Amino acid sequence: MLEIQALHKDYQGKRVLDSIHFSIGDGEIVGLIGMSGSGKSTLARCVVGLEKPQAGKMLWNGQSLNDKSVRRKSRRDIQMVFQDPRNSLNPAWTVKRSLLESMRQFHGTRSAAAHEHMMEGLLTSVRLPVDSLHRYPHELSTGQCQRVCLARSLVPEPKLLVLDECLSALDVSIQAQMITLLRDLHQHRQMSYLFISHDIAVVASLCQKIIVIQQGVIVEAADAHTLIHNPRHPYTRSLLADTPTLPEFTYASEEREERSLVL
Numbered sequence: 001m002l003e004i005q006a007l008h009k010d011y012q013g014k015r016v017l018d019s020i021h022f023s024i025g026d027g028e029i030v031g032l033i034g035m036s037g038s039g040k041s042t043l044a045r046c047v048v049g050l051e052k053p054q055a056g057k058m059l060w061n062g063q064s065l066n067d068k069s070v071r072r073k074s075r076r077d078i079q080m081v082f083q084d085p086r087n088s089l090n091p092a093w094t095v096k097r098s099l100l101e102s103m104r105q106f107h108g109t110r111s112a113a114a115h116e117h118m119m120e121g122l123l124t125s126v127r128l129p130v131d132s133l134h135r136y137p138h139e140l141s142t143g144q145c146q147r148v149c150l151a152r153s154l155v156p157e158p159k160l161l162v163l164d165e166c167l168s169a170l171d172v173s174i175q176a177q178m179i180t181l182l183r184d185l186h187q188h189r190q191m192s193y194l195f196i197s198h199d200i201a202v203v204a205s206l207c208q209k210i211i212v213i214q215q216g217v218i219v220e221a222a223d224a225h226t227l228i229h230n231p232r233h234p235y236t237r238s239l240l241a242d243t244p245t246l247p248e249f250t251y252a253s254e255e256r257e258e259r260s261l262v263l
């Protein structure tokens with residue numbers, strides 16, 4: 001579905017992504033981990049078109065995302081959820097307005113009743129009460145705001161969600177609820193995720209495959225179980241050494257296939 005080949009990105013002459021290759025298949029959950037500054041967000045922003053790489057190919061179902069018409073069409077298919085939900089929502093808008101703006105953009109021809117019905121369905125699918133529609137971001141917790149952002153990202157019925165540190169602003173107990181929610185959404189909507197985090201425990205609990213990035217270079221990529229239990233690269237080992245307690249692979253191991261990422 002998404003294929004990245006030999007991607008390079010420089011900022012002011014400094015290379016921050018170097019010869020990046022990976023792919024995400026239909027319905028796959030791929031984790032991207034690395035320390036702060038390793039290039040995770042830059043890669044995410046290239047995938048969704050917020051940054052332009054200097055070189056490399058990004059293919060969406062075989063078509064180049066460098067092509068403007070393909071990129072335009074992909075805006076529906078590829079959605080992003082950011083780290084800070086409060087900054088992602090307009091503080092002067094109710095939840096309803098935030099969702100409606102997105103619906104007008106992607107489903108402008110539908111009736112008001114259809115929009116209303118869709119909004120209620122979206123809130124239910126992110127486990128928010130329907131009366132949240134009338135609330136402003138400051139009346140919601142950070143976790144509830146992130147659920148609103150997630151609901152908004154689902155408006156165009158995307159095929160790929162790019163989740164950039166989307167749990168980092170949340171308490172650990174809320175993170176666990178969000179991971180459960182992301183699993184449920186994945187099962188019911190058959191989406192793929194590019195799940196970005198510096199927290200290997202969180203990635204291990206959700207992802208089927210994991211890519212490790214260090215200073216803009218992918219140093220290792222494998223299915224989650226193999227990567228956690230048999231890391232090959234010293235950088236991966238150092239990340240694991242900093243994470244003494246890893247969760248059981250309740251999801252990744254059930255879904256596991258002994259396939260390596262195509263590098």
Ligand SMILES: Nc1ncnc2c1ncn2[C@@H]1O[C@H](COP(=O)(O)OP(=O)(O)OP(=O)(O)O)[C@@H](O)[C@H]1O
Binds near residue numbers: 034036
């Ligand atoms: N707009 C920009 N202009 C110049 N340099 C940038 C810009 N955005 C990112 N960088 C640099 O690119 C490198 C990669 O940054 P990036 O934000 O992609 O890393 P990251 O792995 O997502 O880090 P974090 O986990 O802290 O968000 C860093 O050295 C950063 O300083």
